[in-house]
Amino acid sequence: xxxxxxxxxxxxxxxxxxxxxxxxxxxxxxxxxxxxxxxxxxxxxxxxxxxxxxxxxxxxxxxxxxxxxxxxxxxxxxxxxxxxxxxxxxxxxxxxxxxxxxxxxxxxxxxxxxxxxxxxxxxxxxxxxxxxxxxxxxxxxxxxxxxxxxxxxxxxxxxxxxxxxxxxxxxxxxxxxxxxxxxxxxxxxxxxxxxxxxxxxxxxxxxxxxxxxxxxxxxxxxxxxxxxxxxxxxxxxxxxxxxxxxxxxxxxxxxxxxxxxxxxxxxxxxxxxxxxxxxxxxxxxxxxxxxxxxxxxxxxxxxxxxxxxxxxxxxxxxxxxxxxxxxxxxxxxxxxxxxxxxxxxxxxxxxxx
Numbered sequence: 001x002x003x004x005x006x007x008x009x010x011x012x013x014x015x016x017x018x019x020x021x022x023x024x025x026x027x028x029x030x031x032x033x034x035x036x037x038x039x040x041x042x043x044x045x046x047x048x049x050x051x052x053x054x055x056x057x058x059x060x061x062x063x064x065x066x067x068x069x070x071x072x073x074x075x076x077x078x079x080x081x082x083x084x085x086x087x088x089x090x091x092x093x094x095x096x097x098x099x100x101x102x103x104x105x106x107x108x109x110x111x112x113x114x115x116x117x118x119x120x121x122x123x124x125x126x127x128x129x130x131x132x133x134x135x136x137x138x139x140x141x142x143x144x145x146x147x148x149x150x151x152x153x154x155x156x157x158x159x160x161x162x163x164x165x166x167x168x169x170x171x172x173x174x175x176x177x178x179x180x181x182x183x184x185x186x187x188x189x190x191x192x193x194x195x196x197x198x199x200x201x202x203x204x205x206x207x208x209x210x211x212x213x214x215x216x217x218x219x220x221x222x223x224x225x226x227x228x229x230x231x232x233x234x235x236x237x238x239x240x241x242x243x244x245x246x247x248x249x250x251x252x253x254x255x256x257x258x259x260x261x262x263x264x265x266x267x268x269x270x271x272x273x274x275x276x277x278x279x280x281x282x283x284x285x286x287x288x289x290x291x292x293x294x295x296x297x298x299x300x301x302x303x304x305x306x307x308x309x310x311x312x313x314x315x316x317x318x319x320x321x322x323x324x325x326x327x328x329x330x331x332x333x334x335x336x337x338x339x340x341x342x343x344x345x346x347x348x349x350x351x352x353x
């Protein structure tokens with residue numbers, strides 16, 4: 001009932017005043033409905049509601065707010081809290097990871113180091129959504145991937161993470177261009193679009209001239225460049241490299257690490273797993289794993305990086321000098337040099353593991 005002397009208000013008008021303004025907007029200007037408002041900010045559209053795109057946009061807000069993720073640097077790309085991985089062999093339990101905590105922000109360049117058996121490979125598998133933890137939480141881009149099923153993890157791997165492996169993992173009968181196209185084939189892109197994006201990725205690694213060559217026609221360094229282009233072609237949020245220089249000589253390793261430096265400067269987030277100190281110092285931050293735990297987490301020194309570059313250059317010059325001396329002796333009639341020395345050259349095939 002309206003107050004004395006005041007205008008009368010109908011029941012319909014009273015109920016309309018009690019409804020928030022956002023719900024009384026006309027249909028043509030009302031914001032899209034969100035199926036899970038409890039886990040997403042109301043002003044953040046779901047990726048599925050956007051027009052289909054080749055590369056999904058990178059949202060600035062997480063789809064699920066991880067606890068304790070607030071920072072002056074914004075939302076972390078990777079947030080790992082009390083992560084455990086336990087393997088059971090009969091009656092014996094092996095704890096590969098023991099309560100790891102790790103935070104990585106967008107556009108960081110992080111190296112994960114540790115000796116064999118330290119748990120660094122297990123941590124890499126969990127970061128890459130290749131495995132699931134026994135206990136703890138893992139958020140990638142604000143989404144709790146540690147609770148996802150196999151299909152959801154496969155989608156994350158295809159769209160959010162680019163992998164670079166030690167053994168390249170290229171299809172032997174496919175050209176470099178076709179190998180780079182592979183993730184886009186799984187995504188279902190038309191052939192013309194696949195080719196355009198694959199050529200663009202090869203251009204980023206300076207290998208367009210070898211696009212139609214098969215892996216056995218490429219050097220070790222060139223094959224790794226193809227693998228990096230394949231990782232980049234989907235424009236992932238995270239570039240994850242597992243011992244990317246393990247099958248390369250010192251000179252080629254320096255070239256590949258320079259390429260990772262370039263990719264980081266262009267805005268890519270790089271996580272590098274290695275056991276070599278001179279490779280790890282190329283990163284801006286080194287996380288060391290021992291006995292399944294983070295034993296240290298520190299920024300790298302620019303002087304150490306310069307020393308690593310100098311060391312690689314010195315090794316490359318030493319190898320080149322040795323090969324030149326060996327060739328001269330062979331021409332002079334001395335005992336021929338064993339061809340195994342050519343393994344240090346870029347054109348050599350990687351040794352089988």
